[in-house]
Amino acid sequence: MKTNQKKAWLFLAPTIIFVTLFSIYPILRAFGMSFQSGSLIDLTWTGFNNYKYIFSDPDFWLALKNTLLYAVISVPVGLAISIMLAWIIFDKVKHQSLFETTFFMPYVTSTIAIGIVFRYIFNGDYGMLNFLLRNLHMPAPDWIDDPAMSLTTIIIFGIWSSLAFNIVILMGALRNIDPNYYTIADMYGASGKDKFWRITMPQLVPTIAFLLTMNIIGAFKIYTSVYALFNGQAGVGNSGTTAVFYIYNKFQTVGTPGVAMAATVVLFLIILFATFLQRKMMKKIGEN
Amino acid sequence: MDNNKFVEVKNLRKVYDNGHEAIKNVSFAVKKGDLVCLLGPSGCGKTTILNILAGLLNPTSGEILFDGKSVVDVEPKDRHIGYVFQNYALYPHMTVLQNVMFPLVVGKNKKPKADAERIAQKYMELTQITELADQKPENLSGGQQQRVAIARALVQEPKILLMDEPLSNLDARLRLKIREEIRALVKSVGITTLFVTHDQEEALSIGDKIILFNDGVIQQDDLGQNFYLEPNNYFVANFVGNPVIDNFKVTKIENKLKANDFTIDIADLDQSRFKRTLADGDYLLSVRPENIFPALDGLLQATVDDVELIGRERVLKFTNDETQARSLVNLEMPIKHGDQVKLKMRLDRVFLFTPDGERVY
Ligand SMILES: Nc1ncnc2c1ncn2[C@@H]1O[C@H](COP(=O)(O)OP(=O)(O)O)[C@@H](O)[C@H]1O
Numbered sequence: 001m002k003t004n005q006k007k008a009w010l011f012l013a014p015t016i017i018f019v020t021l022f023s024i025y026p027i028l029r030a031f032g033m034s035f036q037s038g039s040l041i042d043l044t045w046t047g048f049n050n051y052k053y054i055f056s057d058p059d060f061w062l063a064l065k066n067t068l069l070y071a072v073i074s075v076p077v078g079l080a081i082s083i084m085l086a087w088i089i090f091d092k093v094k095h096q097s098l099f100e101t102t103f104f105m106p107y108v109t110s111t112i113a114i115g116i117v118f119r120y121i122f123n124g125d126y127g128m129l130n131f132l133l134r135n136l137h138m139p140a141p142d143w144i145d146d147p148a149m150s151l152t153t154i155i156i157f158g159i160w161s162s163l164a165f166n167i168v169i170l171m172g173a174l175r176n177i178d179p180n181y182y183t184i185a186d187m188y189g190a191s192g193k194d195k196f197w198r199i200t201m202p203q204l205v206p207t208i209a210f211l212l213t214m215n216i217i218g219a220f221k222i223y224t225s226v227y228a229l230f231n232g233q234a235g236v237g238n239s240g241t242t243a244v245f246y247i248y249n250k251f252q253t254v255g256t257p258g259v260a261m262a263a264t265v266v267l268f269l270i271i272l273f274a275t276f277l278q279r280k281m282m283k284k285i286g287e288n
Numbered sequence: 289m290d291n292n293k294f295v296e297v298k299n300l301r302k303v304y305d306n307g308h309e310a311i312k313n314v315s316f317a318v319k320k321g322d323l324v325c326l327l328g329p330s331g332c333g334k335t336t337i338l339n340i341l342a343g344l345l346n347p348t349s350g351e352i353l354f355d356g357k358s359v360v361d362v363e364p365k366d367r368h369i370g371y372v373f374q375n376y377a378l379y380p381h382m383t384v385l386q387n388v389m390f391p392l393v394v395g396k397n398k399k400p401k402a403d404a405e406r407i408a409q410k411y412m413e414l415t416q417i418t419e420l421a422d423q424k425p426e427n428l429s430g431g432q433q434q435r436v437a438i439a440r441a442l443v444q445e446p447k448i449l450l451m452d453e454p455l456s457n458l459d460a461r462l463r464l465k466i467r468e469e470i471r472a473l474v475k476s477v478g479i480t481t482l483f484v485t486h487d488q489e490e491a492l493s494i495g496d497k498i499i500l501f502n503d504g505v506i507q508q509d510d511l512g513q514n515f516y517l518e519p520n521n522y523f524v525a526n527f528v529g530n531p532v533i534d535n536f537k538v539t540k541i542e543n544k545l546k547a548n549d550f551t552i553d554i555a556d557l558d559q560s561r562f563k564r565t566l567a568d569g570d571y572l573l574s575v576r577p578e579n580i581f582p583a584l585d586g587l588l589q590a591t592v593d594d595v596e597l598i599g600r601e602r603v604l605k606f607t608n609d610e611t612q613a614r615s616l617v618n619l620e621m622p623i624k625h626g627d628q629v630k631l632k633m634r635l636d637r638v639f640l641f642t643p644d645g646e647r648v649y
Pocket residue numbers: 304305306308310328329330331332333334335336337
């Protein structure tokens with residue numbers, strides 16, 4: 001028993017060293033830096049000044065608001081669409097692997113590349129989306145260049161790009177459901193709706209919980225897609241700025257790492273809280 | 289309407305997509321209210337037959353009639369069948385009550401929740417699981433899960449109940465108890481039941497009638513005792529009976545049956561039991577262990593290799609012509625390991641089979 005334990009530590013050592021070096025140390029370092037001011041090579045203690053600064057900075061509040069709205073809308077909507085699509089593929093489609101590969105493509109393609117493609121699709125004048133909307137006699141807004149549309153565009157793009165990963169994971173979960181459950185339900189004359197709500201959904205709860213966590217964390221860290229959609233900007237007039245954009249901007253462009261780290265700590269706490277809340281919620285649902 | 293043919297299967301054949309012929313020309317009938325056992329070794333096609341009856345599989349050819357009407361083209365849900373799967377397949381995320389209610393609250397004929405609950409309660413009482421209503425299946429023992437599965441299969445008040453090896457996941461003692469309960473239950477409900485098992489003892493104890501399968505073919509369709517007393521063929525004789533039957537290789541030469549170290553005069557056999565006159569050649573002589581016993585005028589000599597106690601009786605094991613054989617004797621008989629005994633057979637109770645299994649005596 002004792003020697004086994006020693007061996008276990010030995011085997012774990014590389015991982016522990018890596019995690020400490022590349023995960024725990026940076027977190028502690030960021031926390032420390034959030035109480036310092038000055039440039040990276042000349043940091044001095046400044047107490048809560050960085051926090052005071054960000055909380056009185058309207059840009060920070062806009063970034064937080066955008067990030068929160070993005071997370072609250074894109075995650076549930078994206079997940080709901082993913083579940084629907086996964087179920088349709090699983091239930092109705094013959095050549096599932098082909099579809100799955102197609103759906104998985106965006107996941108293995110660079111967000112920057114997809115973002116650039118979407119810039120064309122979203123283009124107000126000659127974009128495919130507006131071409132479609134005009135043909136359907138619907139309003140065709142200026143997705144990219146209208147500041148009021150920035151967040152909407154980001155959300156649509158976010159939902160679209162979350163589908164790939166979600167669907168692949170959900171398909172795996174669907175395949176793991178004992179087919180006998182459906183066979184029996186068929187024997188009792190259950191309708192497709194009955195089967196979906198009474199068997200599929202309850203069986204998917206753990207997977208959905210996992211995806212929710214992953215998606216929420218991902219949503220709070222949104223950066224690349226904004227960067228790609230707006231050609232390196234956070235939308236026209238910073239209208240689409242997000243928390244990570246704010247952090248990056250303060251760190252790299254403005255050159256105030258302390259402020260950036262204060263924002264990082266706040267974002268970290270928000271993610272922690274959101275994940276915790278969501279876990280609690282899923283547990284409640286799982287019990288019923 | 290013929291109550292003797294409440295369920296009728298005619299020339300049923302099933303070839304799976306991979307070309308495997310699981311069922312070859314099977315025909316049988318089940319009387320209304322009977323509990324019939326489908327018996328056979330693993331892989332002989334029992335589950336396939338149940339799935340075809342339930343409509344979960346399409347037969348390759350053949351006819352299935354319930355109450356005189358063909359159901360081959362009827363949807364599973366409209367066949368009025370209750371099915372207890374081998375692994376029960378209870379819904380793990382539902383409580384016992386929700387599981388039992390499930391068939392009543394889905395589909396076109398769904399009932400109001402209160403009605404469904406009342407009916408579910410009735411069957412839960414019948415299967416004695418009322419106090420488990422709020423438990424999840426994972427917290428139940430095998431026997432309890434099984435009752436839930438039976439209650440769920442019964443709530444729609446089907447006309448036919450199919451059970452696929454319902455006792456195979458239970459321990460030996462529980463199996464004895466539950467099989468009696470199942471019999472009592474289906475008899476009190478009066479439902480026609482097909483009960484699949486690979487355990488001959490279970491089939492003998494529970495079935496009004498037994499249909500024994502092997503290799504996708506019916507070997508015998510008969511009352512329990514006849515499998516024992518009048519087996520159709522070599523397979524049946526060897527499949528049914530515990531301890532298993534003894535088989536001796538014999539050769540018919542003139543009016544004698546010659547084995548390696550004993551000879552039987554054909555005139556000593558019961559002439560009325562011959563199915564046909566015997567040609568000269570090789571045969572298998574089979575005798576149930578209780579019909580071969582130590583006697584002073586015994587016709588074969590053997591050394592007792594082992595003695596096994598089974599309740600009221602002892603099994604003497606001996607080797608003859610390189611095959612193990614058994615003799616079932618009274619507990620009091622003073623015979624022990626290593627003893628030399630002379631064994632005698634009741635010749636009016638032995639069977640003779642051709643090398644390919646056909647019974648000739
Ligand atoms: N879907 C299938 N495809 C091909 N062969 C199958 C399939 N299902 C069962 N079999 C084969 O058919 C035979 C009968 O199977 P089954 O009815 O399950 O036997 P039992 O229930 O008597 O053990 C077995 O040899 C099995 O391997």
